[in-house]
Amino acid sequence: xxxxxxxxxxxxxxxxxxxxxxxxxxxxxxxxxxxxxxxxxxxxxxxxxxxxxxxxxxxxxxxxxxxxxxxxxxxxxxxxxxxxxxxxxxxxxxxxxxxxxxxxxxxxxxxxxxxxxxxxxxxxxxxxxxxxxxxxxxxxxxxxxxxxxxxxxxxxxxxxxxxxxxxxxxxxxxxxxxxxxxxxxxxxxxxxxxxxxxxxxxxxxxxxxxxxxxxxxxxxxxxxxxxxxxxxxxxxxxxxxxxxxxxxxxxxxxxxxxxxxxxxxxxxxxxxxxxxxxxxxxxxxx
Amino acid sequence: xxxxxxxxxxxxxxxxxxxxxxxxxxxxxxxxxxxxxxxxxxxxxxxxxxxxxxxxxxxxxxxxxxxxxxxxxxxxxxxxxxxxxxxxxxxxxxxxxxxxxxxxxxxxxxxxxxxxxxxxxxxxxxxxxxxxxxxxxxxxxxxxxxxxxxxxxxxxxxxxxxxxxxxxxxxxxxxxxxxxxxxxxxxxxxxxxxxxxxxxxxxxxxxxxxxxxxxxxxxxxxxxxxxxxxxxxxxxxxxxxxxxxxxxxxxxxxxxxxxxxxxxxxxxxxxxxxxxxxxxxxxxxxxxxxxxxxxxxxxxxxxxxxxxxxxxxxxxxxxxxxxxxxxxxxxxxxxxxxxxxxxxxxxxxxxxxxxxxxxxxxxxxxxxxxxxxxxxxxxxxxxxxxxxxxxxxxxxxxxxxxxxxxxxxxxxxxxxxxxxxxxxxxxxxxxxxxxxxxxxxxxxxxxxxxxxxxx
Ligand SMILES: Cc1cc2nc3c(=O)[nH]c(=O)nc-3n(C[C@H](O)[C@H](O)[C@H](O)COP(=O)(O)OP(=O)(O)OC[C@H]3O[C@@H](n4cnc5c(N)ncnc54)[C@H](O)[C@@H]3O)c2cc1C
Ligand SMILES: Cc1cc2nc3c(=O)[nH]c(=O)nc-3n(C[C@H](O)[C@H](O)[C@H](O)COP(=O)(O)OP(=O)(O)OC[C@H]3O[C@@H](n4cnc5c(N)ncnc54)[C@H](O)[C@@H]3O)c2cc1C
Ligand code: SF4
Ligand code: SF4
Ligand code: FES
Numbered sequence: 001x002x003x004x005x006x007x008x009x010x011x012x013x014x015x016x017x018x019x020x021x022x023x024x025x026x027x028x029x030x031x032x033x034x035x036x037x038x039x040x041x042x043x044x045x046x047x048x049x050x051x052x053x054x055x056x057x058x059x060x061x062x063x064x065x066x067x068x069x070x071x072x073x074x075x076x077x078x079x080x081x082x083x084x085x086x087x088x089x090x091x092x093x094x095x096x097x098x099x100x101x102x103x104x105x106x107x108x109x110x111x112x113x114x115x116x117x118x119x120x121x122x123x124x125x126x127x128x129x130x131x132x133x134x135x136x137x138x139x140x141x142x143x144x145x146x147x148x149x150x151x152x153x154x155x156x157x158x159x160x161x162x163x164x165x166x167x168x169x170x171x172x173x174x175x176x177x178x179x180x181x182x183x184x185x186x187x188x189x190x191x192x193x194x195x196x197x198x199x200x201x202x203x204x205x206x207x208x209x210x211x212x213x214x215x216x217x218x219x220x221x222x223x224x225x226x227x228x229x230x231x232x233x234x235x236x237x238x239x240x241x242x243x244x245x246x247x248x249x250x251x252x253x254x255x256x257x258x259x260x261x262x263x264x265x266x267x268x269x270x271x272x273x274x275x276x277x278x279x280x281x282x283x284x285x286x
Numbered sequence: 287x288x289x290x291x292x293x294x295x296x297x298x299x300x301x302x303x304x305x306x307x308x309x310x311x312x313x314x315x316x317x318x319x320x321x322x323x324x325x326x327x328x329x330x331x332x333x334x335x336x337x338x339x340x341x342x343x344x345x346x347x348x349x350x351x352x353x354x355x356x357x358x359x360x361x362x363x364x365x366x367x368x369x370x371x372x373x374x375x376x377x378x379x380x381x382x383x384x385x386x387x388x389x390x391x392x393x394x395x396x397x398x399x400x401x402x403x404x405x406x407x408x409x410x411x412x413x414x415x416x417x418x419x420x421x422x423x424x425x426x427x428x429x430x431x432x433x434x435x436x437x438x439x440x441x442x443x444x445x446x447x448x449x450x451x452x453x454x455x456x457x458x459x460x461x462x463x464x465x466x467x468x469x470x471x472x473x474x475x476x477x478x479x480x481x482x483x484x485x486x487x488x489x490x491x492x493x494x495x496x497x498x499x500x501x502x503x504x505x506x507x508x509x510x511x512x513x514x515x516x517x518x519x520x521x522x523x524x525x526x527x528x529x530x531x532x533x534x535x536x537x538x539x540x541x542x543x544x545x546x547x548x549x550x551x552x553x554x555x556x557x558x559x560x561x562x563x564x565x566x567x568x569x570x571x572x573x574x575x576x577x578x579x580x581x582x583x584x585x586x587x588x589x590x591x592x593x594x595x596x597x598x599x600x601x602x603x604x605x606x607x608x609x610x611x612x613x614x615x616x617x618x619x620x621x622x623x624x625x626x627x628x629x630x631x632x633x634x635x636x637x638x639x640x641x642x643x644x645x646x647x648x649x650x651x652x653x654x655x656x657x658x659x660x661x662x663x664x665x666x667x668x669x670x671x672x673x674x675x676x677x678x679x680x681x682x683x684x685x686x687x688x689x690x691x692x693x694x695x696x697x698x699x700x701x702x703x704x705x706x707x708x709x710x711x712x713x714x715x716x717x718x719x720x721x722x723x724x725x726x727x728x729x730x731x732x733x734x735x736x737x738x739x740x741x
Contacts, residue, residue, distance in 0.1 A: 023494060023499050023500065024499060026504075027498065027499055027500070027501075027504070032498075037456055041549075041554055041555045041556060042556050043548065043555075043556040043557040043558075044456075044548070044557070068556060069556065083456070084456040084492070084493050085493060086454060086455070086456070086492075086493035086494070086495060086499075087493075087495070087498065087499065088498055088499065089495065089498060223540060223543055223544065223548070223557075224454075224455060224464075224543060226454045226455070226495060226677070226679065227520055227521050227677045227678060227679055228464075228518075228520070228521070228522075228539055228543070228677070229522065229537060229539045229540035229543050230521065230522040230524070230536075230537035230539060230540050231536070231537075231540045233524075233531075235531055240524055240526070240530070242521055242678075245521070245677065245678045245679055246678065256531070259531045262531075262533060262630040263531065263533060265533065265630075266533045266534070266560055267558040267560055
């Protein structure tokens with residue numbers, strides 16, 4: 001059993017939890033995730049490690065309540081216990097191993113909605129290693145822009161774009177990329193985009209045109225997260241890759257996003273399908 | 287010489303195809319004794335030569351004849367810790383029973399069923415041992431709680447080591463828990479075995495992934511002096527054909543994991559399951575049979591598509607027989623060429639007919655496509671049961687663990703010695719997908735060598 005040591009609501013449907021899991025805290029690196037099973041009869045759900053404290057032996061997750069398991073999790077409080085947490089899973093971000101070559105590059109992070117959670121530890125890690133990066137945070141409206149304060153402390157510059165203009169620039173993250181590159185004349189060697197599939201798809205299309213290499217973090221349906229079941233497969237450059245062991249980060253210009261978006265609806269009842277797509281599209285289409 | 291076996295009682299096919307209870311009910315005492323009497327107690331013990339762990343078959347059967355079930359189990363447990371499992375899942379017809387002298391004229395002695403009887407008798411009649419030996423304080427880590435890991439851990443604990451098993455999943459047992467279904471191997475048996483190990487002092491840590499949560503270095507820092515890696519076979523294979531990315535295409539591992547480990551078919555459990563009314567299972571091994579029979583129990587009409595003939599099916603004969611009785615429709619000499627879809631979901635499997643040709647070097651007949659034989663089998667789900675390839679978490683470990691030509695862990699002797707310091711490996715992680723008994727045997731051999739080296 002793993003104890004929840006801290007819980008904090010970040011917006012209406014997004015909350016942060018620090019969970020006691022010393023083994024995971026000890027080995028976690030940016031880019032990795034955990035799989036959580038709340039109780040005996042629960043399902044295994046993947047969640048990115050948003051931060052970790054090796055001394056305290058805790059890992060942080062930032063969760064958006066979207067369905068059964070995440071909503072149940074939202075009702076849990078400090079002192080409650082989670083039955084199972086496995087991790088850290090997936091490969092750490094490439095820049096960790098290739099840091100020497102990355103040092104002089106200009107990186108732009110693009111975080112959409114709850115995607116700020118996986119972006120944050122990466123920006124922080126780079127900051128701690130002496131490299132400050134730019135970050136775009138996008139959300140439908142101001143209350144869905146999360147971790148802005150935390151991010152500002154570790155980033156070079158944080159740019160915010162909201163669909164309704166309630167915070168930062170009015171527009172989508174892709175509009176902000178356009179603005180930065182074309183109006184402000186900024187040059188980036190690498191874009192790391194994490195958010196809803198539809199956002200990553202349009203960012204990748206745009207950066208391809210702009211000629212900037214792009215890494216995306218895939219979030220397919222998973223079961224074991226250890227490379228045993230194949231549920232998490234994504235097509236990358238015509239090859240089948242398993243996001244839980246080969247990823248979750250891949251070359252954004254090679255990922256088949258349309259297939260990934262379709263596959264993510266496998267367990268949605270068919271009538272709910274349209275609604276789901278509509279919801280995602282509103283917030284992040286470029 | 288009695289040429290015919292004592293028939294083993296089974297659930298009626300009509301009834302069992304709608305439930306998950308065990309299909310084969312096993313022998314009762316009287317039946318077991320009768321069957322045991324058929325054994326001739328051959329001096330040369332031909333049957334033993336084909337048992338991967340050399341169980342002294344005539345010896346334990348002799349005790350059954352004498353109705354001394356306690357001695358029978360003692361004899362059995364000298365050689366195996368998983369008799370109740372192997373009696374149920376060993377491919378006996380190509381192992382021990384294939385060499386039984388009775389098979390020349392009639393039916394081989396039902397060695398597997400007798401082994402199962404003895405182990406079941408012991409489980410029901412003898413309380414688990416709770417004699418935790420004083421351990422020497424020497425710590426050994428075992429990675430993976432499948433049959434290889436469990437047997438290695440058990441032997442090491444009995445030899446007085448302080449053993450911890452690290453398991454990636456939230457349940458113990460490996461394939462015995464997430465792969466092989468309840469109707470073939472009741473989970474209670476696996477649990478019993480694990481409880482026995484706990485009672486003799488083996489420690490278990492779940493949700494720990496070697497190569498991610500822990501590694502060689504961290505284990506050394508924790509004071510482990512030796513390591514046995516039994517992480518099983520890895521990633522499921524796909525065919526690489528058009529349409530495999532459609533919704534409704536699953537690997538058998540995913541489907542079976544949802545059913546067995548996550549109990550997705552039970553509404554009280556939260557994991558969802560999406561299996562249509564008509565299901566195609568592609569493959570011909572035990573995994574394919576298990577997937578087909580599980581889909582059948584969930585109410586689907588099931589086609590099992592295999593590119594060779596019934597004779598070449600690699601699955602245990604008993605499973606094929608049971609699958610047929612339950613109503614799985616076998617489609618032989620047929621190969622999927624494409625999965626067709628509609629609105630992103632599976633609509634059918636486009637197949638070609640195959641023909642058998644000359645045997646190749648390995649003695650297996652080559653198969654070739656018959657031109658112009660394309661046809662579509664309409665289904666709404668496709669389950670791929672095509673085998674596995676090595677798991678990258680293990681193969682990408684950054685250290686001196688050498689791999690063999692199939693990317694599995696390379697071993698340098700019969701006891702699973704690897705190129706890494708004080709590290710041994712066994713089971714599917716070394717051989718690729720194989721059998722429970724081979725995995726168990728490998729675990730026991732490594733345990734012996736680890737014990738010798740640490741002594
Ligand atoms: C590598 C990875 C990292 C992730 N990180 C985060 C994170 O940091 N914060 C966060 O809020 N969410 C994250 N997610 C998504 C999160 O796993 C899903 O939101 C969650 O599983 C939904 O479960 P539910 O029961 O609440 O909703 P449901 O109603 O079951 O599902 C809602 C939608 O979530 C997706 N989903 C459902 N089950 C799974 C599953 N087992 N695996 C993956 N997706 C699933 C499906 O697209 C589904 O349509 C991540 C997913 C992956 C694969
Ligand atoms: C559906 C199915 C049916 C089968 N039917 C039969 C049959 O009828 N008869 C027969 O003899 N054989 C059968 N087999 C094969 C048999 O089950 C395997 O050969 C046997 O289980 C291998 O044992 P193992 O201990 O090597 O690995 P496994 O049983 O695979 O166990 C490995 C364990 O290690 C864990 N693990 C993996 N990676 C890590 C890691 N990095 N860190 C920590 N833990 C890890 C896994 O989660 C798993 O629990 C079947 C297999 C399947 C899938
Ligand atoms: S372990 Fe398998 S091969 Fe050996 S005697 Fe038992 S059933 Fe036969
Ligand atoms: S070969 Fe058959 S008859 Fe002879 S000892 Fe073995 S089981 Fe008995
Ligand atoms: S989640 Fe099962 S293989 Fe990736």
